[in-house]
């Protein structure tokens with residue numbers, strides 16, 4: 001997979017500033033320099049951005065470490081059942097030229113076209129001011145989001161909420177929204 005244009009697609013720009021997102025929502029790390037890996041996730045509801053955030057790899061690994069073994073295994077099993085990794089590898093390892101938009105047309109898990117989804121999440125991984133070549137953007141529709149959310153144990157949800165409550169310096173409204181919307185983190 002080679003991006004025809006690796007620049008950050010405008011759909012991943014900040015909804016507020018209409019410019020690339022510059023900092024990690026959790027630790028404020030600056031993104032737009034070489035070697036900094038981060039992901040941007042947007043929740044789209046009825047064609048509008050309902051929630052968006054960007055998170056650096058260190059913070060997302062930290063958050064993943066709050067997941068219970070049971071939750072991790074449940075999610076791995078789900079992804080295996082849906083041949084997620086297998087299909088992803090096929091895309092990543094072929095040498096075809098691609099546009100980021102090619103990946104934003106349907107739910108990666110269920111195949112539901114994006115026009116038929118009332119709610120979905122859009123996630124992409126970046127390195128500095130470009131799309132990362134190690135991943136491709138994905139759409140996850142509401143049905144798969146709910147299934148995935150159902151696989152998180154009560155322990156994991158509790159640990160994640162506690163982790164979020166312990167973070168300092170973030171607006172409480174953001175934390176509350178994040179708790180409500182965080183459904184993937186994977």
Ligand SMILES: [Zn+2]
Pocket residue numbers: 024025026027028029055056057058059060
């Ligand atoms: Zn961070």
